Amino acid sequence: MADFFKLYSDYYRVPGEYTFKGVYYASYVRKEVLERPDIFKIKPDDCFVVSYPKSGTTWTLELAQLIMNKGDTSHTESAHHFDRVPYIEYYYPKFPQWDGLKLMEGLKSPRLLKSQLPLHLFPPQALEMGCKMIFVARNPKDVAVSYYHFYQTVPEYGDYKGQFSDFLKMFMNKKVVHGDWFDFVLDWWKYIKDNNVLFLKYEDMIKNPRAATMKIANYLNYDLSDDVIDRITDYCSFDKMKANKVVNFEEIEGHEFIRKGQKGDWRNHFTVAESEAFDKIYEERMKDSGLSFEW
Template identity: 65%
Template structure:
């Protein structure tokens, strides 16, 4: 199975892509902040939600923001999700307000911030200051299926990908997608959370019991909320409600919705039997002894 996911000499490349410390990145990622992370003015009460793309980031951020505001939706309803919550490494000439460094300066503390960076590219001062970090992860089969659709939906960010899923899966398994290798990313952050008392969430648990996960987030952020407030937050952040929200499920970038299915087990609609068997072999080898496991349906 070792050669099953072998790439041809020529493979799809995101326009303007670059590699930094062996991580494949898109042109919207600010290279200057990777080279000079001190450009970020980090505050000790900053709160970060970190994930590999398509793992439940938006959902987690919306939950966290409502929890931080004790269930009051006023701020959450005040503006587009992507303006309310800075994406720290993002840079855009077209949408300058979305540029992370600028957006971080325009919100009050405590700041809720987003990143997809792997831990070895993350601003070290965040870790040194002991900022609260919530890591959310998703089983990699559903992650790659969702990421494949995202590549097709957002050509201005990721190029006009026209390949099939089988070829995209090879890119994913070789770390040739934006933000690189899922295994390195996930295990790096998982190890940090375990050793530093961070909060590690699984998308599948959020789907199964959003109330329990919301309570975990509240406890981690030292927010003492009643059961009634937690229930209201869970309802406001249900996938169906977020998908209907023009402030969250934006369609202005490419004319297609940002949120798609949000299902667990959708990978079955994409993987062939042979791909699934080959994937499982790689997964079992890469994840052995990690203490981390996922649900697949």
């Protein structure tokens, strides 16, 4: 079945690509922090949101930050999302103000940080300190579709014009930025089961946004009133986040960072044969993991 997604040697490559310890990266992921994770100055009260790309990271971060600010939206509205919650491993030459390392150092504690590093490349000191960690995951078919559209809009990924079928082959062969979804999620899942990590499924968050807000607040030990929980949930609704210029990135690059956010959009992109082949690989890779997703 793997032959169904056979990838030819002329597959699309992002500018400045490199592979580090089996994970495919673009140049904006700083190689020096992968080589020297001790470069991160982690604090015991740091809180991390971790995810594979296009899994609900931004939504989760906005919820967490508003909870940590007890519902006060003034900071959220006055500063761009990337200024408030830096990707610790990222550096964009075009946007030097979003240097993850420098932004980390300038934030007041408790800091909210984000990362898309796999477990084996994540700063071990954060794990050893027992930092609060929120992990959000989404079903891989919808991830692949969302990531495909993302590839077409992000300058750091070059000028990708390929068809979804071509992108899906890259996705299934670990040749998209941040590597293999299965490796990423399953390695973290094994760690999460034995450690104090809040695990959220994107599909559950869509189904009951208020429950997701409550889970995050309880995990972070914030006792908020029902009114504040309601206001945070409403403020972070999909439509309001999509319209929020300091979250959706549109005013910087001219494209929308937040696209549809739907569950099941994969049905509009996968062929029947692609879906069936994907399902067989999914069943094999996820077998005995105890982890499942809604499609």
